[in-house]
Amino acid sequence: MHATLHKLIAAVAKEMRVILRDREALLILFVMPVTFVLIMSLALQDAFSERAGIRFPLLIVDHDQGVIGERLMQHFGSDRAFNVTRLRADKGEAALPDTAQVQEDLRAGRYKFAFIVPAGASRAAARRMDQQLGLAPAGKPPATEVDIRLLADPTVRRDHRGLVISGLNRVLQGIESGMLLARYTQVTDRVRALGGPAGTAPRKPAKTLATFADITDAADSAAATSTPVPTSVQQNAPAWTLLAMFFLVIPLSVTLIKERQQGSLMRLQSMAVPPWVLLAGKTLPYFIINQIQVLLILLVGMYLLPRLGGDALHIGDAPGAIALLSMAASLAAIGYGLLVATFARTPEQATTFGATSVLIFAALGGVMVPKLVMPLALQQIANVSPLSWGLEGFLDIFVRAGGVREVLPEFLQLLAFAAACMTIAVLRFGHGLRHN
Amino acid sequence: MSDANIVEVTGLTKTYPGMARPAVDGIDLIIPQGRLFGLLGPNGAGKTTFLSMLCGLLAPGAGTLRVLGRDIRQHTQAVKRDLGLVPQDLALYPSLSARENLIFFGRIQGLRGATLRARVAECLAIAGLADVGERRADTFSGGLKRRLNLVIGLIHEPRLLVLDEPTVGIDPQSRHFIHETLRRLNREGMSIIYTTHYMEEAESLCDELAIIDHGKIIAQGSVDSLLQQHQDGAIEIRTQQAMPAALQEQVRTLPHTRAVAIDDHSLFLKSQQPESTLRATLTLLQQQHIGIASVSMGAIHLEEVFLALTGTRLRD
Numbered sequence: 012m013h014a015t016l017h018k019l020i021a022a023v024a025k026e027m028r029v030i031l032r033d034r035e036a037l038l039i040l041f042v043m044p045v046t047f048v049l050i051m052s053l054a055l056q057d058a059f060s061e062r063a064g065i066r067f068p069l070l071i072v073d074h075d076q077g078v079i080g081e082r083l084m085q086h087f088g089s090d091r092a093f094n095v096t097r098l099r100a101d102k103g104e105a106a107l108p109d110t111a112q113v114q115e116d117l118r119a120g121r122y123k124f125a126f127i128v129p130a131g132a133s134r135a136a137a138r139r140m141d142q143q144l145g146l147a148p149a150g151k152p153p154a155t156e157v158d159i160r161l162l163a164d165p166t167v168r169r170d171h172r173g174l175v176i177s178g179l180n181r182v183l184q185g186i187e188s189g190m191l192l193a194r195y196t197q198v199t200d201r202v203r204a205l206g207g208p209a210g211t212a213p214r215k216p217a218k219t220l221a222t223f224a225d226i227t228d229a230a231d232s233a234a235a236t237s238t239p240v241p242t243s244v245q246q247n248a249p250a251w252t253l254l255a256m257f258f259l260v261i262p263l264s265v266t267l268i269k270e271r272q273q274g275s276l277m278r279l280q281s282m283a284v285p286p287w288v289l290l291a292g293k294t295l296p297y298f299i300i301n302q303i304q305v306l307l308i309l310l311v312g313m314y315l316l317p318r319l320g321g322d323a324l325h326i327g328d329a330p331g332a333i334a335l336l337s338m339a340a341s342l343a344a345i346g347y348g349l350l351v352a353t354f355a356r357t358p359e360q361a362t363t364f365g366a367t368s369v370l371i372f373a374a375l376g377g378v379m380v381p382k383l384v385m386p387l388a389l390q391q392i393a394n395v396s397p398l399s400w401g402l403e404g405f406l407d408i409f410v411r412a413g414g415v416r417e418v419l420p421e422f423l424q425l426l427a428f429a430a431a432c433m434t435i436a437v438l439r440f441g442h443g444l445r446h447n
Numbered sequence: 448m449s450d451a452n453i454v455e456v457t458g459l460t461k462t463y464p465g466m467a468r469p470a471v472d473g474i475d476l477i478i479p480q481g482r483l484f485g486l487l488g489p490n491g492a493g494k495t496t497f498l499s500m501l502c503g504l505l506a507p508g509a510g511t512l513r514v515l516g517r518d519i520r521q522h523t524q525a526v527k528r529d530l531g532l533v534p535q536d537l538a539l540y541p542s543l544s545a546r547e548n549l550i551f552f553g554r555i556q557g558l559r560g561a562t563l564r565a566r567v568a569e570c571l572a573i574a575g576l577a578d579v580g581e582r583r584a585d586t587f588s589g590g591l592k593r594r595l596n597l598v599i600g601l602i603h604e605p606r607l608l609v610l611d612e613p614t615v616g617i618d619p620q621s622r623h624f625i626h627e628t629l630r631r632l633n634r635e636g637m638s639i640i641y642t643t644h645y646m647e648e649a650e651s652l653c654d655e656l657a658i659i660d661h662g663k664i665i666a667q668g669s670v671d672s673l674l675q676q677h678q679d680g681a682i683e684i685r686t687q688q689a690m691p692a693a694l695q696e697q698v699r700t701l702p703h704t705r706a707v708a709i710d711d712h713s714l715f716l717k718s719q720q721p722e723s724t725l726r727a728t729l730t731l732l733q734q735q736h737i738g739i740a741s742v743s744m745g746a747i748h749l750e751e752v753f754l755a756l757t758g759t760r761l762r763d
Contacts, residue, residue: 014557017554017557017559018554018555018557021551021554021555022551022555024551025540025543025547025551028542028543028547029540029542029543032542032543033542272536273536273537273538273539274534274535274536274537274538275538275539275540277504277532277534277538278532278534278538278552278599278600279555280504281502281503281504281527281530281532282527282552282555282556283524283525283527283528283556283557284555
């Protein structure tokens with residue numbers, strides 16, 4: 012066993028040396044993903060995170076044309092964080108968009124938020140107020156809470172939605188308070204004018220006035236995603252790391268095919284060394300390289316990116332889960348590399364097929380375009396990509412504060428993929444040996 | 448098996464799945480220890496399949512194959528420890544230096560420490576690479592690479608060295624160097640099995656030969672005995688002018704004669720009545736006014752023996 016271990020170390024050391032002397036392989040394995048993570052994280056930062064300095068396009072669809080629309084316009088129009096468009100029927104708009112059209116505009120990215128003020132909302136609010144104050148004429152049906160709708164772009168982060176909801180609620184409370192003060196003044200003035208005693212007031216209102224329906228994230232952002240949205244770096248760092256990990260398919264398969272073609276594999280097989288040592292000697296270095304890739308990109312995201320003006324990568328609190336996922340993704344990539352090596356006859360075939368198939372896996376898996384902005388049908392198809400499993404696992408940890416238990420499904424999917432690829436590769440490898 | 452035999456083969460057969468004919472078809476062969484043994488055959492004759500089984504890369508189909516005194520099926524790893532393979536291709540790592548290549552293959556063969564260092568130095572010296580040991584192999588000329596390819600097979604001091612066309616595509620100096628190295632190793636006691644397509648190389652280097660075709664051994668013996676067996680009735684004529692096709696055809700149809708090899712300027716014939724065949728051939732050449740450059744009877748080279756046995760039909 013000691014002698015076998017010595018041979019394994021020799022095989023790993025040789026392979027590492029060969030890889031480190033291959034500048035093209037190093038470019039693919041290290042420089043490419045770091046460059047991509049930096050460029051994509053910075054370029055897509057605004058699209059993912061809506062930072063200070065960025066103005067959210069906000070649409071107010073004002074069917075009411077009353078005080079509510081005015082106050083919303085005053086409040087959000089004076090806030091530099093918003094670029095407000097107010098659509099009013101009395102301003103010559105042919106027909107105001109309905110809810111479905113507004114949602115479509117949000118999905119298309121034309122607006123980040125939309126408020127829909129229903130027709131007669133201001134009058135309905137006044138009636139509701141009078142009813143709560145006991146000033147409404149007898150026999151009138153009870154007025155319901157006025158429902159001002161908030162819709163949000165599905166990609167807007169939950170915390171930003173929360174800020175808008177809070178702002179909207181504040182405006183509505185202000186309107187409510189203003190209306191209450193106005194009614195009190197109106198009533199007391201009228202009583203005084205009629206010669207009544209000073210201090211006469213309307214009936215004591217309910218403990219909590221409820222003129223407007225509560226605006227909550229769950230109830231009113233129906234179009235918004237229910238899952239937290241990652242920041243640019245949370246999306247791009249694991250995404251491009253996974254692509255880089257799977258890109259080892261090219262150097263791994265090419266080196267295996269070259270060894271087969273050049274006869275070194277035959278020479279090694281003619282020596283007293285178990286086949287598993289040869290296979291492990293070939294794959295272990297790539298496993299190590301994958302782990303270095305993950306570590307390097309995490310460090311770049313955590314420490315270098317903020318220095319370049321980007322968001323820092325927050326990796327959650329589950330380093331064990333990251334390690335598990337990283338190992339499983341590496342095994343999946345190695346398994347796929349072996350599979351490509353056994354099917355391709357030439358390095359050119361391996362390079363072309365390996366790169367193309369990995370790019371398809373990446374495109375499907377949400378590496379280039381986040382899955383959450385894909386149509387639902389494509390999101391379902393994306394689930395066949397091992398890069399999608401890996402990415403979802405990392406997002407579980409980084410965005411959804413998941414741990415080992417949460418990433419277990421993705422971990423097992425990646426392991427199963429690795430096992431299937433390796434089994435087919437070893438069977439074909441053995442078959443090829445018997446027939447060459 | 449006798450200890451004096453390094454390879455002993457009885458009824459060895461190998462048929463690949465889906466193939467109608469066996470690649471190796473009932474070979475019986477004994478190679479005594481200490482020989483420099485040549486294995487010749489046209490492309491597709493079964494040489495590579497035979498060598499693959501010999502080196503433990505391919506399981507024999509039927510028959511027995513004992514190498515270095517052990518049954519290859521039962522003692523594959525033990526046989527591999529005492530066997531060195533020098534493949535036809537340059538089976539080395541171009542981005543590693545000559546020394547690094549030797550260290551790697553030495554460690555894979557189980558060498559370590561001072562033993563490994565000594566063997567690496569020795570192999571570099573054998574190949575004449577001591578001065579360029581630190582240079583990457585991909586900066587070497589074809590000859591240097593071939594020499595490195597050879598000594599990698601020697602790193603663990605094998606008792607049996609198997610070489611598969613080790614001198615393809617190199618200059619005469621490097622070929623001579625390799626031949627001299629092999630002769631010296633053989634004198635020092637190493638058994639060598641050597642395959643080549645260069646007949647003059649086999650003739651000058653090997654002390655015993657086997658010719659394999661269609662998976663069978665069709666001739667075996669010392670170079671001298673093979674030449675002697677085939678020299679009777681051999682006629683070789685070289686001409687000054689090119690012979691027209693019609694004349695070549697007339698020669699082919701001479702009675703008691705078999706044309707082994709004919710081209711525009713040479714005839715190599717085997718005849719049961721060589722004197723009458725020679726006379727008839729010279730008459731035909733004279734009638735066509737073809738000048739004669741040389742005539743020889745009974746003198747033969749290994750290439751003629753090879754062509755006589757395997758034919759002149761092109762192989763895949």
